Amino acid sequence: MTSNRLWRLLLTPGALWLLLLFVAPFGVVVAVSLGTTDILGRPVFGWFPENYQQVLDPLFVPVLLRSAAFAVGTTLLCLVTGYPVAYMIARFGGRYRNLLIVLIILPWFADYLVRIYAWFVILGNEGVVNGLLHAIGLPGNPPISFVNTPFAVVGGLVYDYLPFMILPIYAALERMDPSLIEAGKDLYGTPLQTFSHVTWPATIQGVIAGCVLVGLPTVGDFATAQILGGPNTYMIGNLINDQFTNGGYPPFGAALTIVLMAMLFLVMIFYLRSASSPSQGAA
Amino acid sequence: MASDIWKAAFNRRDFLRGSAALGLGGAAAYLAACGTGTPTAVAPVATPHYPKAQIDGDLEFFNWNQYLDPVTIKKFEKNYGVKVKQTNFDNMQSMMAKLNAGIPYDITFPTMDFVDQLVKANALIGIDHSQLQNWNEVPSYFNNPWYDPHAFYSVPYALWTTGLAWRTDHVPDTLAGSWNDIWTLAPKYSGKLFLLDDFQETLGMSLLRNHKDVNSGSRSDLDAAVSEILKIKSHVGKFSTDDITNMNNNSAWIHHTWSGDIYQVISGATHPEIWRYETASEGVPTGNDTFVIPKAAKHPGTALKFIDFMLAPENARANVNYFGYPQVTTSGIDEYQKLVAQLPFLSLTLDTAIHGLREIVPTGSKLQLWDSEWTKVKAG
Numbered sequence: 001m002t003s004n005r006l007w008r009l010l011l012t013p014g015a016l017w018l019l020l021l022f023v024a025p026f027g028v029v030v031a032v033s034l035g036t037t038d039i040l041g042r043p044v045f046g047w048f049p050e051n052y053q054q055v056l057d058p059l060f061v062p063v064l065l066r067s068a069a070f071a072v073g074t075t076l077l078c079l080v081t082g083y084p085v086a087y088m089i090a091r092f093g094g095r096y097r098n099l100l101i102v103l104i105i106l107p108w109f110a111d112y113l114v115r116i117y118a119w120f121v122i123l124g125n126e127g128v129v130n131g132l133l134h135a136i137g138l139p140g141n142p143p144i145s146f147v148n149t150p151f152a153v154v155g156g157l158v159y160d161y162l163p164f165m166i167l168p169i170y171a172a173l174e175r176m177d178p179s180l181i182e183a184g185k186d187l188y189g190t191p192l193q194t195f196s197h198v199t200w201p202a203t204i205q206g207v208i209a210g211c212v213l214v215g216l217p218t219v220g221d222f223a224t225a226q227i228l229g230g231p232n233t234y235m236i237g238n239l240i241n242d243q244f245t246n247g248g249y250p251p252f253g254a255a256l257t258i259v260l261m262a263m264l265f266l267v268m269i270f271y272l273r274s275a276s277s278p279s280q281g282a283a
Numbered sequence: 284m285a286s287d288i289w290k291a292a293f294n295r296r297d298f299l300r301g302s303a304a305l306g307l308g309g310a311a312a313y314l315a316a317c318g319t320g321t322p323t324a325v326a327p328v329a330t331p332h333y334p335k336a337q338i339d340g341d342l343e344f345f346n347w348n349q350y351l352d353p354v355t356i357k358k359f360e361k362n363y364g365v366k367v368k369q370t371n372f373d374n375m376q377s378m379m380a381k382l383n384a385g386i387p388y389d390i391t392f393p394t395m396d397f398v399d400q401l402v403k404a405n406a407l408i409g410i411d412h413s414q415l416q417n418w419n420e421v422p423s424y425f426n427n428p429w430y431d432p433h434a435f436y437s438v439p440y441a442l443w444t445t446g447l448a449w450r451t452d453h454v455p456d457t458l459a460g461s462w463n464d465i466w467t468l469a470p471k472y473s474g475k476l477f478l479l480d481d482f483q484e485t486l487g488m489s490l491l492r493n494h495k496d497v498n499s500g501s502r503s504d505l506d507a508a509v510s511e512i513l514k515i516k517s518h519v520g521k522f523s524t525d526d527i528t529n530m531n532n533n534s535a536w537i538h539h540t541w542s543g544d545i546y547q548v549i550s551g552a553t554h555p556e557i558w559r560y561e562t563a564s565e566g567v568p569t570g571n572d573t574f575v576i577p578k579a580a581k582h583p584g585t586a587l588k589f590i591d592f593m594l595a596p597e598n599a600r601a602n603v604n605y606f607g608y609p610q611v612t613t614s615g616i617d618e619y620q621k622l623v624a625q626l627p628f629l630s631l632t633l634d635t636a637i638h639g640l641r642e643i644v645p646t647g648s649k650l651q652l653w654d655s656e657w658t659k660v661k662a663g
Contacts, residue, residue, distance in 0.1 A: 030303065042383045054655070063574055063662045065504050125533045145474055148521045148534070231519045234661045242661070247482050247644065249654045278634050 015205025033254035051255040067236040071218040074157040078214045082165035092175035104163050116227045119156050122146050133224060148230030156224040161217065165210035206276060212271045216264050236260060310424055333411035336591055339584035341366040343386040351604035355598050365585055387579040389586040394572045396643045398437050399430040407436040408576040408583050409488050416571040417594035420612035424637050437573040438590050439611035442636045444569050445484055447560040448545040449537040462492035462563040469518035477535040482657035484641045491566040497640050499648045505656040546607035546629055560628045569639025571611060
């Protein structure tokens with residue numbers, strides 16, 4: 001057995017896994033997107049490209065723009081809050097580094113929906129925050145509506161996806177040689193100059209990876225907007241979800257899914273190209 | 284703690300957990316359904332296969348959450364020495380996805396319009412009324428309901444109306460018993476008025492206010508209904524079917540809701556007297572759901588026994604006391620009248636149910652029309 005054949009053999013389980021659980025279902029989604037439904041709502045395969053025509057309806061433009069805006073806002077907030085956290089852990093975490101990283105991932109052991117509902121318990125009309133405001137004599141009646149707003153949705157998304165930003169930045173910072181920062185200081189760089197000329201360029205790949213890991217899933221998220229959102233937070237994920245589970249038309253939902261995946265795929269290609277370009281990076 | 288959150292957060296019409304299920308089970312079931320060849324509607328068979336009402340195994344039970352008295356279920360288990368294995372669904376679409384995937388549930392609870400579809404698609408096991416000792420408890424209209432000729436395949440379960448609930452402590456206004464109350468109150472109680480996240484109910488309500496057919500297939504009727512909703516959309520707190528929770532936690536002061544759900548809010552409230560419910564003079568959407576035995580059932584005998592057990596007067600009464608909907612049996616309706624004697628606004632007679640407006644889930648090209656109109660409401 002040549003080593004080449006051995007490698008191919010080792011690839012088989014992974015390839016089978018992808019084939020069964022990604023490629024095949026994806027093929028089914030494509031087939032559904034071109035079909036119609038019978039009286040029980042079951043997909044009937046056929047050739048109905050007009051399902052895609054419907055995607056171009058200007059009606060959906062605000063939904064797409066809103067999803068993109070929420071995703072960009074969430075990504076920026078994650079970056080602004082996540083970078084300092086990653087920096088502190090990587091630079092000053094000492095022997096507690098691994099423990100701190102575990103603590104950051106810890107909430108992920110709880111179910112996604114439970115975590116979003118926790119925000120409802122905190123921010124709701126009769127929630128913890130309104131209770132505190134009431135206790136210190138701030139306007140308690142009517143309570144302040146934190147939930148059912150776009151802010152609640154973006155806040156929930158930031159909470160959900162923050163670890164995806166922290167981890168790659170932390171990894172990049174940890175890889176960076178700390179003596180580079182000392183060198184920057186030795187050359188009379190201010191802390192800001194040292195950061196912008198040394199640390200930031202050295203970690204830019206981690207930042208981009210974090211932005212992709214946060215940005216792409218938030219575009220398609222629907223549960224956060226559904227629980228914490230209001231009438232003006234309808235995202236593309238909610239639109240797709242409603243086609244399958246709330247009385248909508250599944251072939252249209254499938255067509256939307258394909259189009260959304262194609263758009264995210266383009267973003268992904270852009271990322272991969274930028275990640276492989278050697279011009280970035282300090283060292 | 285977590286389970287308390289779940290209990291508080293979900294009710295029978297809630298579709299949120301459906302969304303969670305969509306991610307995994309729902310999608311899997313849906314995709315599984317794709318693989319079963321070309322599904323086409325088949326006319327109902329003239330002589331359905333009738334199982335005997337005798338225990339033939341544990342019962343695979345598929346229902347809304349908290350929609351049948353758990354104590355009565357325990358009693359059934361004890362009396363017949365079987366287990367009732369419960370699974371919940373969150374809306375009709377997710378229930379249908381599981382049935383379409385051929386999962387062998389022995390008993391489930393579709394609403395009338397979905398029974399109509401299931402009967403036409405020959406997806407149910409026939410029910411021989413002579414096997415049911417308590418069939419005489421079922422009101423005569425339901426021996427031949429519109430959705431299931433001669434009641435070959437279904438036994439009626441619960442009745443409801445759709446209306447408007449409000450709490451008089453925050454909303455002291457006098458309401459007019461009209462769907463127009465929503466438009467009158469919305470600006471004044473901005474953010475505190477919630478509409479159902481259900482295209483049949485919310486588009487239907489706006490159609491009725493415009494004096495149109497609640498099941499209209501006309502694009503201009505629907506366009507007009509949508510533009511009326513968009514006028515007040517900025518004042519709507521949320522489109523949600525999580526109505527019990529929204530009312531319980533003081534998020535909603537006015538809620539487009541179902542009669543049984545407001546009953547559950549009232550029965551659990553510290554100040555039940557603040558709540559009111561009205562139905563609208565332009566039209567009251569009314570419906571009922573049913574017990575059915577899906578084709579894939581492995582224990583239809585036990586299912587039949589269970590249906591008979593639930594029709595028995597003492598069990599129907601206990602169940603009505605638990606879930607607050609009139610169960611469609613002579614005793615069940617009688618028990619409901621006693622239950623709402625102090626809440627005249629919740630009174631619901633069999634006559635209302637029979638002559639009420641039925642919302643029929645759209646199919647085919649009409650579904651696409653309704654879906655795109657509803658998206659205008661949600662997306663705009």
